[in-house]
Amino acid sequence: MEYAKGVKGEIDQRPKRFYEAVEVVAGEGGWVVTLDGRALRTPGGKRLALPGEGLARLLADEWRGQGERIDLASMFNTRRAYGVSERTAEVRTSLIEQVVRYAGTDLVCYLADHPAGLRARQEAAWGPMRIWAGQEHGVRLAPVSGILPVNQPVESLDALRRHAEALDDFRLDGLVASVSLLGSAVLGLAVERGRLLAAEAFELSRVDEVYQIENWGEDAEAAKRTAIQRQEARALDAWFGALNAS
Numbered sequence: 194m195e196y197a198k199g200v201k202g203e204i205d206q207r208p209k210r211f212y213e214a215v216e217v218v219a220g221e222g223g224w225v226v227t228l229d230g231r232a233l234r235t236p237g238g239k240r241l242a243l244p245g246e247g248l249a250r251l252l253a254d255e256w257r258g259q260g261e262r263i264d265l266a267s268m269f270n271t272r273r274a275y276g277v278s279e280r281t282a283e284v285r286t287s288l289i290e291q292v293v294r295y296a297g298t299d300l301v302c303y304l305a306d307h308p309a310g311l312r313a314r315q316e317a318a319w320g321p322m323r324i325w326a327g328q329e330h331g332v333r334l335a336p337v338s339g340i341l342p343v344n345q346p347v348e349s350l351d352a353l354r355r356h357a358e359a360l361d362d363f364r365l366d367g368l369v370a371s372v373s374l375l376g377s378a379v380l381g382l383a384v385e386r387g388r389l390l391a392a393e394a395f396e397l398s399r400v401d402e403v404y405q406i407e408n409w410g411e412d413a414e415a416a417k418r419t420a421i422q423r424q425e426a427r428a429l430d431a432w433f434g435a436l437n438a439s
Contacts, residue, residue, distance in 0.1 A: 207262040215257045217249040224249035228256065235275045243274065244363055245439020251431055269428030270435075273366060281362040288369045289357040293350050296378035300398060302336050302343070311404050318397045319379075325388060326379045330356060334379065353378060360385075367432050374398075374425055384429065387437065391429035395422060 212228035219225075223242035226233040226249050233241045233252070243249045248270075255268040265272065281288065301319035305311045320336075327333035331352035337343040357365060364385065371391060372381030375398040383389040389397070399419075 205262055207264055210259055210261055210263055212256075215253050217246065217253050219246075226253045226256065235279050237279050239278055241274060241278050244361070245436065247435035247438035248274070248363070248432075251435040269425055270432050273370065273428075273432060274363075277362050277366045281366050285362070285365065288365060289354060292357050292369060292372050292378050292381070293354050295372050295376070295381070296332065296334060296350055296353050297345050298342060299334055299345075299379055300375070300377040301379045302334050302345075303340065304336055304338050305401075306339050311401070314400050314404065318400050322379050322383055322389075322397070326382060329386075329388075330382065332356075332379065332382065353382070356382070364433075364436055367429060367436070370425075371429055374422060374429070385433065387433070391426040391433070392423065395426040 214227075214229050216227045216230075217224060218227060220232065220242065223244055224246050225240070225242060233256075235241055241252075243252070252268075252271050252274055255271050259268075301323055304315050304319075316336075323334055323336065327349075331349065333349045334345050335343055357368060360368060368381055368385040371384040371394070372378050374391070375381055375384075375394050377394075377398060380389065380394040380398055384391045384394050402419075
């Protein structure tokens with residue numbers, strides 16, 4: 194659930210901050226964030242237990258950073274942890290298949306027929322990542338010119354599926370979020386494995402968009418959307434950093 198920020202002439206519907214002290218403690222089943230001594234709970238009422246101290250401290254910082262009103266929309270990783278706690282275990286199979294479907298039509302495999310300058314940028318940005326995914330993880334995806342789909346090797350898709358199946362719920366959710374943000378299973382895998390920062394991968398995913406902006410400009414709504422996506426990328430870097438530190 195997200196709350197809209199108040200604007201002039203409208204009532205601010207975000208809930209008021211109701212706590213003072215935010216702490217991190219080792220609790221039953223994992224690490225817990227407490228607000229004035231009470232364990233943080235999901236919107237569904239489930240006690241939020243986290244797998245490591247690093248992740249708990251990351252969420253605690255988001256709660257400490259709130260002002261007079263609680264802006265849940267700005268708390269990327271709190272919302273992500275809520276989702277993991279409430280639904281990821283129940284929908285693991287569908288999340289894994291979502292990652293595999295992205296690989297079947299992966300952004301980094303579709304190269305422009307023309308202009309030559311755009312194709313060169315695409316290959317410079319995406320070629321090394323395709324090679325890395327193939328060599329390091331057996332996810333060998335074939336590049337194609339134009340927009341017509343190509344059937345990717347079944348063994349490559351199976352390799353990606355096995356990798357995703359081996360992840361715990363918190364890391365799997367981060368992988369799914371990365372793949373969705375970037376439009377690429379290859380780039381998402383690189384983020385999850387620490388080959389790229391999410392912030393770096395996001396810029397690689399924007400090769401086509403940047404080329405269009407250079408030639409035709411950018412409207413205000415697109416710029417706003419990109420700014421939010423960059424925030425999400427930074428939040429993903431913090432998420433994986435916390436998981437890796439645990």
